Amino acid sequence: MTHLSKDQIEQLRQLLEQRRNDLRGEIMEVLARTEEFPYGELAGIPDLGDASVADLLIDLDNAMVHRDVQEIREIEATLERMDQGVYATCIECGLPIDFERLQAFPEAKRCWPCQGTYEKTHIHDTTPTL
Numbered sequence: 247m248t249h250l251s252k253d254q255i256e257q258l259r260q261l262l263e264q265r266r267n268d269l270r271g272e273i274m275e276v277l278a279r280t281e282e283f284p285y286g287e288l289a290g291i292p293d294l295g296d297a298s299v300a301d302l303l304i305d306l307d308n309a310m311v312h313r314d315v316q317e318i319r320e321i322e323a324t325l326e327r328m329d330q331g332v333y334a335t336c337i338e339c340g341l342p343i344d345f346e347r348l349q350a351f352p353e354a355k356r357c358w359p360c361q362g363t364y365e366k367t368h369i370h371d372t373t374p375t376l
């Protein structure tokens with residue numbers, strides 16, 4: 247189980263949900279300017295969990311949308327870990343992740359030392375392919 251109190255978890259969940267809403271808003275803004283997007287005329291936010299919607303968003307070839315979609319997936323995976331009670335534990339070393347770190351970055355999957363090691367060994371796997 248996690249070392250965080252119920253209140254702390256609740257606080258982080260709200261941060262994540264708020265962030266997800268912001269990202270969806272950003273995506274909708276981009277979509278509103280995109281003529282070829284068939285959902286463009288629909289009011290409301292497309293279900294990003296829907297694979298066909300996700301594919302369309304990827305096809306948009308918009309770097310910001312790509313990043314947002316990826317982050318939304320991260321957030322959803324994080325919320326799932328929360329539900330499973332495995333949240334806030336470093337996936338590398340299994341130690342608890344500091345609440346302060348989680349407040350700044352609720353999607354954190356690694357503690358500080360492990361994150362440092364990870365970033366050194368995985369420098370930018372988002373290299374453009376062009």
Ligand SMILES: [Zn+2]
Pocket residue numbers: 336337338339340341356357358359360361
């Ligand atoms: Zn660690």
